[in-house]
Amino acid sequence: GKSMVRRDRSLGGKEVVVGLGSRSGVTAPIKRSLKNNKVAVQRKLPKWWPIVNNPNHSDFDFDLNEQEEYRRDAYRLVRAIIDSRMAAKDISESDIIQLRQLCRNSGVQVSVEPANIRDSLYRTSVNFVLDACSSAPTYSTSVSINGEDSQQFLAGFAENIGLENVRAATIVSAAVASRTRACLLQAWALEMQGKHVDALGELSKMCLILQVFPPEESSPEMEMVSRGLAKHLKLEQRKHLMFLFGKVCSEDSHGIAREALGLIHSQNYSAGQLEDNIP
Structure with a gap:
């Protein structure tokens, strides 16, 4: 057709x-x-998205009974997750870790229906991974979840629950963008209250997230962030935030931060730059 x-x-x-x-x-x-x-x-898919190395159930030397038992356990977990979601309760991190481990150790894939609960389960797993990145020590370069690299964890988990990878990657990008926005606004609020050290601490939560899950250049998500921030913060304020960000985060995430702050056209973000004064 x-x-x-x-x-x-x-x-x-x-x-x-x-x-x-x-x-x-x-x-x-x-x-x-x-x-x-x-x-x-x-x-x-974003450049960071790994090749998923989920095992298939044929890779294991299980008899049918063992295979069936793994499947039952996995669905018992899925049931618990769906029930708590239906009861407007939060999905627990340990359920997610357990489900991922079960699928990883057995090659079982589960079907999570309806789709909005599947999305919600995935969003929870993304937030939980981003929390882990935020609270990792500043010198870290990667984060592992239950002994597995965080990128592999998220890509593998999407496949375990039958979530299409492009959709999964979009959920990750949206979550990273909304954290970036919240973090920059919060850092500015702290800076305004004279809590300079706290403002730096807030910005440092973003370093690893942007390193591990870097948004694609000029992604629509980051475009929205910079449009939103431009409404809240004047150019000088955004330049100042960029200056602070440069103090706590390594060079490789500076480009993304500049993009989020809408400073992409002023390569040098020191105050009073000529090109910024041109209407």
């Missing part, structure tokens, strides 16, 4: 192939195009 390409903001500006005149709406052509189009999809 004919198809057209639309850019979908909710997918972080990713291109989506929409079939024309298809009864079942968008889902069938997208699913098909993802299957036939593995290479193109691969390219739309």
Whole structure:
């Protein structure tokens, strides 16, 4: 059938192939195009997204009973997660770690329905990983979750719960962007209260997050962050925040911070730069 390409903001500006005149709406052509189009999809994943090395159940020397037992345990956990979500309770970190470990040790994949609960479960796992990055010591260069690299943990967990990888990566990017925004605003508030050390501490929470899960250059998520911050903070204030950020975080995340603060056009962010005074 004919198809057209639309850019979908909710997918972080990713291109989506929409079939024309298809009864079942968008889902069938997208699913098909993802299957036939593995290479193109691969390219739309962020650079940090690892090759997932989840084992398949055929990689294990289990008999059918053991396999069945693992599956039952995994679904028992999924059930508990869904129940607590339905009861408006938080999904616990230990449930997520346990589910990931079970799937990793057995090659079991689970189906989490409905989709909004699957997304919510994944968002919780993303937030939990980002929390771990925020609280890691400043000299760290990576974070591991239950003995597994955090990037591999998130990519592998998405596959375990049947979440399409491009969708999973978009959830991660959105979470990183919203943390960046909150962190910069909070740091400015602390700086305004004269709590200079706390402001630096707040900014340092971002260092590792931006190092481990760097947003793509000029991503729509970061565009939104810089538009939002420009409404709250004057140019001089944003330059000052960048100066503070430069004190606590290593060089490789400076570009992203400049982008978030809308300072990409002023390469040198010292005060009173000529090009910034041009209307």
